[in-house]
Amino acid sequence: MNWEDQLIQLYCHVCDLYQRELWTYCERFSHNAHPDFTDEEVITIYLFGILEKRFEVAQIHKHTQDHLSRWFPKLPSYGGYIQRLNKLSAVFPPLLNALAPVWTGGSKVGLAFLLDSMPIILARGSRRFQAKVAREVADCGYCASKKLAYYGLKLHVLGIRQAGTLPHPDYLELTSARPHDLTVLDGITPYLRHGELYADKAYASEVLETLLAYREMLLLTPTKKAKGQEKLHMFEQLWSTAVSRVRQPIESFFSWLERTTGIQIASTVRSLNGLLVHVYGRLSAAMYMLSFNS
Numbered sequence: 001m002n003w004e005d006q007l008i009q010l011y012c013h014v015c016d017l018y019q020r021e022l023w024t025y026c027e028r029f030s031h032n033a034h035p036d037f038t039d040e041e042v043i044t045i046y047l048f049g050i051l052e053k054r055f056e057v058a059q060i061h062k063h064t065q066d067h068l069s070r071w072f073p074k075l076p077s078y079g080g081y082i083q084r085l086n087k088l089s090a091v092f093p094p095l096l097n098a099l100a101p102v103w104t105g106g107s108k109v110g111l112a113f114l115l116d117s118m119p120i121i122l123a124r125g126s127r128r129f130q131a132k133v134a135r136e137v138a139d140c141g142y143c144a145s146k147k148l149a150y151y152g153l154k155l156h157v158l159g160i161r162q163a164g165t166l167p168h169p170d171y172l173e174l175t176s177a178r179p180h181d182l183t184v185l186d187g188i189t190p191y192l193r194h195g196e197l198y199a200d201k202a203y204a205s206e207v208l209e210t211l212l213a214y215r216e217m218l219l220l221t222p223t224k225k226a227k228g229q230e231k232l233h234m235f236e237q238l239w240s241t242a243v244s245r246v247r248q249p250i251e252s253f254f255s256w257l258e259r260t261t262g263i264q265i266a267s268t269v270r271s272l273n274g275l276l277v278h279v280y281g282r283l284s285a286a287m288y289m290l291s292f293n294s
Contacts, residue, residue: 018039045064061081100291119141122150144202156174192212
């Protein structure tokens with residue numbers, strides 16, 4: 001599909017979703033309830049820019065102004081556009097839900113589920129203590145896999161393993177960076193029954209293992225070193241390697257997500273609404289790719 005066809009398809013799909021339900025999240029009660037430059041155009045330009053790997057709003061606006069003016073003749077100034085975009089922050093979570101790919105593999109009984117998280121970074125290192133953006137949802141935390149102290153959010157993904165391709169994203173949740181990964185399981189547990197859950201060492205817990213056993217789920221994680229243990233025994237190393245190989249597709253999913261959308265670094269975000277657009281907008285673009293370009 002060439003870029004013009006993709007732009008048309010994306011615009012038509014956004015218009016359809018907007019007219020059906022998204023308008024309820026940004027309804028206006030003013031004399032300017034129907035602006036010349038529509039909300040559908042604001043959303044389409046942002047998503048198309050991400051799909052074209054332009055990860056800064058300024059880049060997206062400039063490219064639209066320079067090369068797509070015949071498609072969007074009413075495009076406002078950069079300041080006006082970003083103001084309109086941030087005002088639509090409440091639209092992007094339901095848009096993400098509407099664009100998420102539907103599981104077509106039949107029953108979810110007996111499947112292998114992959115669980116992991118990735119950081120969304122607003123500030124890192126010593127700068128994290130001075131960060132003030134989006135304190136309503138963001139916090140300081142530590143990513144053990146990257147050995148990174150940062151200020152921001154954490155994106156949790158539960159995926160269904162698929163042979164030879166990326167896992168199917170079945171559940172996504174955002175938390176602040178501070179809580180332990182285990183806290184997200186309150187929302188994820190209802191999705192799990194009759195299968196296997198592969199997760200990293202952060203999820204190794206006898207309590208969780210017992211809880212999942214009641215749902216006929218088997219928890220599989222790499223082996224943790226005991227206190228004072230310098231290295232794993234040979235069989236523990238082999239077990240950890242085997243589990244990590246099964247988990248590898250969820251790490252590939254995060255790598256693809258970052259490479260495709262630039263979601264992980266949000267250091268240019270300056271407001272809560274801007275952060276919501278950054279995260280949910282990029283996830284929406286990624287889900288659009290999985291749903292329509294697979």
